[in-house]
Amino acid sequence: MPFRTLQGLSACLSVNVLLIKVLLITALLLFSGALLAEPLxxxxxxxxxxxxxxxxxxxxxxxxxxxxxxxxxxxxxxxxxxxxxxxxxxxxxxxxxxxxxxxxxxxxxxxxxxxxxxxxxxxxxxxxxRMVVVASRRIADSVTDLKQLLALDGFISITEGAYYGPEWQQLLLDNPALQARLFAASGNQQKLAMLVSGRVMASLEDEAIVDELLKRDDLSSQYRKLFVIHDNxxxxxxxxxxxxxxxxxxxxxxxxxxxxxxxxxxxxxxxxxxxx
Incomplete structure (x- = not known):
């Protein structure tokens, strides 16, 4: 296909995408006016x-x-x-x-x-x-899955009531004794505090939060992400x-x-x- 034809096709597609966005917003606004005629x-x-x-x-x-x-x-x-x-x-x-x-x-x-x-x-x-395992640098980065992590001695902090994916849920069902190794924190802040104080060997946390906190030199020198356990x-x-x-x-x-x-x-x- 000639180059100019490709350029024309690309421009046409860009216009169509823009038009679709405009039409979508217009349709939503019209629907909004019909559904929300009387404010709450x-x-x-x-x-x-x-x-x-x-x-x-x-x-x-x-x-x-x-x-x-x-x-x-x-x-x-x-x-x-x-x-x-x-x-x-x-x-x-x-x-x-x-x-x-x-x-x-x-x-x-x-x-x-x-x-x-x-x-x-x-x-x-x-x-x-994306839920990740964050741990002390004393734990080797060769630990790449939950079974390897659980083979190590030590406690793991989680947030009470949090969801960590089907694999984690199945591990809890298959290994009732695992509960004894978990510290159910009242929130993410307490969970990270447990890790920093050395009371747990690892913690389960949102990767975006971990990445931000590990920008601090005092934390990145002591802790690392190991692997992802779930994303949704x-x-x-x-x-x-x-x-x-x-x-x-x-x-x-x-x-x-x-x-x-x-x-x-x-x-x-x-x-x-x-x-x-």
Whole structure:
């Protein structure tokens, strides 16, 4: 095919892609006007945030760019449905129970599971999570899977109520004795603090958080990522007890509009500097 013909075809495809985006945004806006003719009354979403830091050497999970982006996205989404966000510092396990009972309205960074779907509506996803094993550099980097890790002596910290993928779930079922080697932390901050204090040999954490924390020389000289154990999209999980179907539809629609307009990507490119 002649080069000019290829250039023309490429230009045509670019125009078509742009046209599709414009049509998508237009369609969503028209649908928005039809569905949301009457605005909802003002509301407030209570959202779980990490408890206070427990070890300064571990850094702050709340202060990481990734974590702050989650809440910036939630703030923007809530504002579009005439709501505000009220952060509450809670342990992870307790927060999930409160979400189930309708005492907490939303949690960020939640994997969608059948169990959680009983009491949560999932909006998003807002992040692609890769769970990794982070460990002391005393552990050889030749350890590349969970079976090799579990063959070593020592404790592993996890977040209470967190989901680490089907392989991890199956290991827990097949090896009941594994529970005795786990430290179920109240949140990511406590989990990392356990690692830094030397009370556990390894911790399971979101790779994006780990990468950010390991930019600190004092941490990178002592700890390393070993391997990925699971990856999946994570969502805003809204309580079925406190969010009705009309509000849910608005949240879902406004999230689609935020994506189509490029707002989600713009927020991800920003560097938030304040906690929610």
């Amino acid at each position: 009354a003002p509301c407030q979403f209570s959202v779980r945030v990490e408890s206070e830091r427990q070890n300064d050497a571990a850094g702050s999970h709340n202060d990481t760019r990734v974590s702050q982006q989650f809440y910036t996205l939630l703030d923007s989404l809530a504002a579009k449905v005439n709501c505000t966000v009220r952060p509450i510092a809670l342990p992870a396990g307790r927060a999930i129970k409160m979400l189930e009972q309708g005492e907490l309205d939303v949690m960020v960074g939640m994997s969608e599971t059948a169990e959680r779907a009983r009491f949560s509506f999932f909006v998003g996803p807002h992040h692609s999570e 999209p994570v969502y805003f999980a809204f309580s079925r007890q406190s969010v009705n179907q009309v509000l849910l539809l608005q949240l879902q629609q406004q999230w689609q509009l935020m994506q189509a307009s490029g707002e989600v990507e713009r927020i991800r490119q920003q560097l938030p500097t304040a906690l929610p």
